[in-house]
Amino acid sequence: MDWTRIIVNALEASVGLQTVVFALAAIGLNVHFGYTGLLNFGQSGFLAVAAYGMAVTVSSFDLPLWLGIIIGLAAAVLLALLLGIPTLRLRADYLAIVTIASAEIIRLTVRSVTFQDTFGGSDGRQAFAGDFYAINPFPIGNYNIGSFGFSERQMWVLSVGWSLVALSCLIVFLLMRSPWGRVLKAIREDEDAVRSLGKNVYAYKMQSLVIGGVLGCLGGFIYGLGQASIQPDIFGTDTTFFAYTILILGGAARVAAPVVGAAIFWVLLSLTDNILNEAINAGYVSNSVINSTQVGQFRFMLVGLLLMLLMIFRPQGIFGDRREIALDAR
């Protein structure tokens, strides 16, 4: 077993692309679920419209990247409005079903052969990140401390990504300290009480949905730019539920929780993947029990189990406060 490599991989995962992407997605969810109590099960849809908005603008229509990013952001806002206008008056579990269905509609549309010329079918879109790497300030080379490190492209996308994470956290922190944020939390606790105080609950919920959607969709941009390609199936329901697991692991309704949650989550997955793989290669685990293609399946089983156990035994996660979690249907 090569423990150095296992540990280096885990360290890289703690600050790597997936951590950034899911931290952003979970920060958005935190605004929805953690602070407002909205059960949005379609977060992957926000990531998808942003990533596709950007990629399609550049690779299908040959327009500049900055315009693609604006279109992606606009698409996320539009999606939030489309979802919110009709559904925010519905009960929590109805909202959940509508949002998950919408995210699936988006995924099925972009992966269809019918719209292949625009969205690229199941292969997705490539060759749209050129402008982004053209302004990379990091000179070509590897930025390593020992064997831990990244290439100049990774350095660039990770710096941008972590800056966005920091900025998003700051925004959430400031928003939730403001009177506006206190109304959101009050809606989570007791919607009717807020309404009786003359607040327009519907408008607040809509604002929360838009802000959370836009923060979450940044993850879609970073994913697309980091991979320099996007495929429809990375925006499946599993992505949303990964983000939920991360949020609940960190602790809903805490500013830094999604970031810490994402780092712990991906370190955990990296450790299990690598330790299992090394154990298989070293012959400690028989191939009849598990082979290397099945390692990825263990990752998902682990996530499912983690989500269940967290929800049952520690719904407040690491940092949260149990009294602050919106878990009762209303």
Add this chain to the structure above:
Amino acid sequence: MRTRVALFLATLLSAFVVVLGMGAGPASADGESIFGFLFQIKKSERVAYEGVKVQVKGPGGFSQSTTSDKTGRWTVEVPGKGTYTVTVDDKTLPKNVNLRDPSKKSLKVPVLVGQDKPVLFPLGKSTRKITSKWNQAAQLTAEGLRFGLIVALAAVGLSLIFGTTGLTNFAHGELVTFGAMTTWWVSTGKVPFLPDFGGLQFFPAAIIALLLCGAFGWANDAGLWKPLRRRGTGLIAAMIVSIGLGIFLRYFFLYLFSGVTRSYPDYRGAKGIDFGPISLAAVDYWSMAVAVIVLAATILALVRTRIGKATRAVADNPALAAASGIDVDRVIRVVWVVGAMLAGLAGVLLGLAQGVNFQMGFQILLLIFAAVTLGGLGTAYGALVGSIVVGMFISVITLWVPVELKNIGALGILIVILLVRPQGILGRAQRVG
């Protein structure tokens, strides 16, 4: 040897004109080329067509024509990798020889670096059936009814569980998969962790699978949901737990079953039986019959039997039901066992229709939700009606929209229904907050 292999394959594809043979002819040394043979197998004799014109167009305005030689072979050297359009001029084909699919006389082919790309133009009688829109609609309605009945089995279970416990069970799809997979395991004898016992006939296998499904439903309630109810876990927390359970089970099934789609050993490639314009396999007819009988029995049991009445009482008001002497936990246990068996049966029938794989249940989960919501959450009859509507709808709309987009239609009506009539067709308005 290669030619013989080529001829053997061609015989298999009898009456095709096939372009065969990676390297069956002299390939250019390094450049790329596109080539093919135009011939047909008649009575296991190979008839080649000479002098047929083929045109290749490509990037950068590349365009070159060629004609086939005595062996039916044509070759075009192309300038490099890229996507080329190959068109066969069907007017230069001999009379009474046609493309099997006349709409496919132009093909787009990608050519890789250094590749000699074979291109296939099947020749022979046209195999495309022309059916009228009405006949197609009848066929699609029948297929939709079959699918709707399968969805109904799962939806009734989901609806009963929701009605009695308030749980929106995101792991319900996995109960469907479990039914299909255990049937496959028992009927092939390849049960994981057990020695191979050779397998049973389909019917006993399905019955054993359904019993296992019932046990699985019992275990779900006894091991997870009842303790959670005791702790007073909120409905949303329980829903998220069911999501976690669903993910865990789905990938556990993938681990046990691997990612392939398999069909039951007794039912492979069944023939269609025509019934007017409708052509379904015999197994489709009796799977519809089984679904109808089981659904009717379930509804009857809900209306007539003591436990059925108790179930409806619990769904209406658990506290009042408990106060009037109904053992609520027992009712819920029965609902879980029955719901899991119904879902399992849906899985068995779905496996007959489309094969068994690890995410078959998850793939129809949102359709089940759509059906349940359409009919009205928590009502068993509503779930039944909603399922049949959803099943037929997604089947019939394929007349106008591509098949791959049909599920979008179903999810679309799910959303529309939640917006305009959230209580569903048969639901009562006060259920919705």
